[in-house]
Amino acid sequence: MVRVRFAPSPTGYLHVGGLRTALYNYLMARGLGGQFILRIEDTDRTRLVEDAVESLLNSLKWAGITPDEGAVIGGDKGPYVQSERLDIYHKMVQKLLDEDKAYYCFCTPERLESMRAELSAKGESTAYDRHCRSLSKEEVQERLAKGEPYVIRMKIPDNRTITFNDVVRGEVSFESSLVDDQVLIKTDGFPTYHLAAVVDDHLMEITHVIRGEEWLSSTPKHILLYEYFGWEPPRFVHVPLIINESGKKLSKRDGDVSVESYREKGYLPEALLNFLCLLGWNPGDEREFFTLDELVKAFSIERVRKSASVFDFGKLLYMNGLHMRAKSNEELARLALPFFEKLGKKAPDFDYLVKVVEVMAERANLLTDYATEAPYFYEDPQEYEEAAVKKRWKPVTHGLLSEWTELLNALEDFTPESIEKCLRDFAQSKEVGAGQLIHPVRLAVSGCGNGPSLFHMMEVLGRECCVRRLRKALEVLP
Numbered sequence: 001m002v003r004v005r006f007a008p009s010p011t012g013y014l015h016v017g018g019l020r021t022a023l024y025n026y027l028m029a030r031g032l033g034g035q036f037i038l039r040i041e042d043t044d045r046t047r048l049v050e051d052a053v054e055s056l057l058n059s060l061k062w063a064g065i066t067p068d069e070g071a072v073i074g075g076d077k078g079p080y081v082q083s084e085r086l087d088i089y090h091k092m093v094q095k096l097l098d099e100d101k102a103y104y105c106f107c108t109p110e111r112l113e114s115m116r117a118e119l120s121a122k123g124e125s126t127a128y129d130r131h132c133r134s135l136s137k138e139e140v141q142e143r144l145a146k147g148e149p150y151v152i153r154m155k156i157p158d159n160r161t162i163t164f165n166d167v168v169r170g171e172v173s174f175e176s177s178l179v180d181d182q183v184l185i186k187t188d189g190f191p192t193y194h195l196a197a198v199v200d201d202h203l204m205e206i207t208h209v210i211r212g213e214e215w216l217s218s219t220p221k222h223i224l225l226y227e228y229f230g231w232e233p234p235r236f237v238h239v240p241l242i243i244n245e246s247g248k249k250l251s252k253r254d255g256d257v258s259v260e261s262y263r264e265k266g267y268l269p270e271a272l273l274n275f276l277c278l279l280g281w282n283p284g285d286e287r288e289f290f291t292l293d294e295l296v297k298a299f300s301i302e303r304v305r306k307s308a309s310v311f312d313f314g315k316l317l318y319m320n321g322l323h324m325r326a327k328s329n330e331e332l333a334r335l336a337l338p339f340f341e342k343l344g345k346k347a348p349d350f351d352y353l354v355k356v357v358e359v360m361a362e363r364a365n366l367l368t369d370y371a372t373e374a375p376y377f378y379e380d381p382q383e384y385e386e387a388a389v390k391k392r393w394k395p396v397t398h399g400l401l402s403e404w405t406e407l408l409n410a411l412e413d414f415t416p417e418s419i420e421k422c423l424r425d426f427a428q429s430k431e432v433g434a435g436q437l438i439h440p441v442r443l444a445v446s447g448c449g450n451g452p453s454l455f456h457m458m459e460v461l462g463r464e465c466c467v468r469r470l471r472k473a474l475e476v477l478p
């Protein structure tokens with residue numbers, strides 16, 4: 001039985017990299033009939049951010065990456081929030097102390113600091129110098145009795161090569177001489193991430209630890225802890241970094257990195273997931289478009305690649321357009337409607353928006369596009385695109401358009417076909433190209449030089465609106 005976990009720390013919003021990690025966990029569990037667990041790692045009390053858990057949960061829920069077990073949901077291996085498991089960590093670390101695999105360290109922050117400064121001045125590794133590793137039992141008892149602040153560190157053995165087999169990276173080895181005597185319990189009594197994650201992964205019966213590559217160098221410590229406890233380690237799967245175009249780790253400076261910001265900008269969760277999944281994984285063929293269900297079927301953790309992947313914002317936008325076009329007009333209108341209010345615009349009538357969505361189909365790549373890219377569907381243009389006026393509004397335009405507006409007003413049915421026929425017949429009768437009318441008409445009814453299919457757009461706007469706008473343009477434009 002596969003059991004995987006996503007273990008975010010509540011230090012802020014959910015990062016797109018975090019969502020990808022959660023997704024890989026989810027896909028592996030779904031694909032193999034396993035369990036996906038959500039654990040909250042809140043042992044670093046200095047980095048906690050209020051409401052972060054709620055915001056993480058909201059982002060996961062929006063994305064549809066729903067855990068089977070874990071924080072808030074519950075399950076029989078809980079609690080799933082690390083700050084509620086302190087007694088477990090203390091019991092576990094006591095075992096290590098009893099077996100001489102961990103030790104009390106009373107070094108003050110000042111001592112550690114000057115030790116590090118000295119070592120780094122000599123150009124040596126600034127790992128803990130193991131000053132307290134050889135304190136006698138009596139001294140330790142005495143100092144504990146006096147109430148001196150302490151941490152508990154793990155004893156890293158000398159001259160060991162620690163090797164494990166990573167699902168993505170293959171065999172990985174670290175020399176123990178390069179591993180620090182890691183703090184397991186801090187002065188505030190909270191465990192460090194390393195102790196808590198190992199204990200929890202074991203007790204929660206996690207079979208595969210899928211996490212970001214930044215944790216690779218911590219893994220030897222974890223392997224040793226499993227050994228010290230006499231536990232079988234899980235399989236490790238370190239997924240590659242997400243980088244920007246200059247090869248650096250993707251950060252806020254490059255653009256949006258929070259899942260929430262993509263939601264707010266009008267991205268669809270299925271597009272974001274599809275895009276993120278392909279950053280670091282491919283199906284082995286040319287396919288690129290996947291729904292979440294299709295990803296479940298196609299995904300295999302063995303195909304996650306080693307090399308870092310560049311986050312291509314343009315590609316994400318393109319994928320969003322593809323996923324939008326896979327939806328019905330009604331569904332898109334339903335999803336797009338709330339954005340009007342969020343953007344401070346008056347929401348259109350639902351049935352009207354369905355028509356706008358239909359006309360905009362090929363042009364919309366974001367749910368917000370219906371509100372931002374085509375304001376003319378909701379209000380008369382207040383101005384006319386200058387460059388387009390210059391290019392399209394000719395001396396003959398006024399005469400042609402005044403005459404045609406009246407024909408349009410009298411047109412029997414107001415369909416794209418009849419409007420088009422009326423325009424082309426009229427152009428022919430005047431011995432001018434249809435373009436002499438099409439461009440200025442678009443300008444008059446939308447204020448823009450470009451847009452969706454003119455005749456379909458006019459049908460959506462309706463006769464009365466088109467005639468009004470044409471007359472207005474004839475008044476305003478020379």
Ligand code: GLU
Binds near residue numbers: 009212
């Ligand atoms: N709490 C860690 C983080 O926020 C999780 C690391 C892991 O998955 O082991 O990235």
